[in-house]
Amino acid sequence: MIEVKDLHKSFGDAHILKGISTSFEKGKTNLIIGQSGSGKTVFLKCLLGLFEYEKGSISYDGKIFSNLSPDEKTDLRSEIGMVFQGSALFDSMTIAENVMFPLRMFTKLSKSEMEDRAEFVLKRVNLDDAHHKMPSEASGGMQKRVAIARAIVNKPKYLFCDEPNSGLDPKTAIVIDNLIQEITDEYQITTVINSHDMNSVMEIGEKIVFLKDGLKAWEGSKETIFKTDNEAVTNFVYSSNLFKKVRRMYLEENQ
């Protein structure tokens, strides 16, 4: 479980995060949503320790990140898997080498053990025959799946995904969403996804945190988001006619 208390982050005079408090539960897909510029990426990078924050605290299963020694931070980071928006695969390595990279860095496994583990996770993300391809030879959807495989290869306790569906067609996006949810459930990982894809919200949003202007404006789940009358959420989530109709149908069915 990840707990965030009163998180503040500024860049110069720009106050980006203005006191966010929330928690992300183990074994659930937690979504952070909000408009562009609402502070989602800054929030995610604070959670990952890539940005230092001025005030507040972030704790991972009770361990407050800012109180950890450098070695403890390194240990904690080896328990984190991250799927970047652009996949961030190392372009000088093959797909199999990319997936094995965290194992080479943090474990003492033999080469054959690492290859077996990489093959297992690549199969888990439905990539059986791409081991020797370079990332540039893989499609966007394949790259995302490789990034997920690399993120879970070292059996992380926490999985972070920054807009995992961006640039993907709707069908592949659903495949990626379902894959993340299955993996979260299967390995009981605390998963945090940064997204503004409303399909993801409706499909896998077991917990949803809505940010607006650097503040938490609402939190709930894919079930409660249909019922909320929070104006900021409804303006954002139901900005398209399609989702307005979906919401109306849902509310009529559940009256």
Added chain:
Amino acid sequence: MKYLHNIGTYFIMIKDMFRKPTKWSVLKILILKDIDDLIIGSLGIVAFIAFFVGGVVAIQTSLNISNPLIPKYLVGFATRQSIILEFAPTFISIIMAGKVGSFITSSIGTMRVTEQIDALEVMGINAINYLVFPKFVALTLYPFVISIAMFLGIIGGLAACVYGGYGTLEDYIDGVQNDFIPFHMAYAFIKTMVFAFILATIPSFYGYFMKGGALEVGKASTTAFVWTSVVIILLNFLLTSLLLG
């Protein structure tokens, strides 16, 4: 203020380069790859330039000797001194700032743009050690490149002198051997080692700390080349004043 900030950040990067080292089994592969990219990959262009510039130095020296009292062996002597003292260590380093420096900046800068550096940091890897330290180790072999440049520069001078009809083989070899001061070699290789450090670190700095997209990668490469050249020229003056002055 911006320059002071950059200088401070550069020295912090140097300190971080030696902190929290990457696993040796991974590091050795990176070092070998960088030796191939930065050292072996530069031999061709360095050999080509050194050979022909050596030839030009010999021809220019020969054409500017009109006084019959000046001995003929001066062509070999002047070529050797020019090549060993300045051309090989300093001007090859300026060329390497363009070839190797822009490669380092653009490859690290592209990793920054595509979030590969963020991926390393999230994993708890010291990205500066992972990316910059292997380049620093690879460039400790830079004196090997400069030795080849010295040798081929002098051979180029010999070929131009003898086959161009500017002097005899005996006069040229006599000039190359005449009044040789071994400390000049030490001076040249001290400079080479300092320039190798600059070649590894300044382009890495501009790549690692760049912000923006693909256009900024190009701009960072150009800036890295300019500042690497400026620092090499300034240090060349400083080291020459200290060691030979």
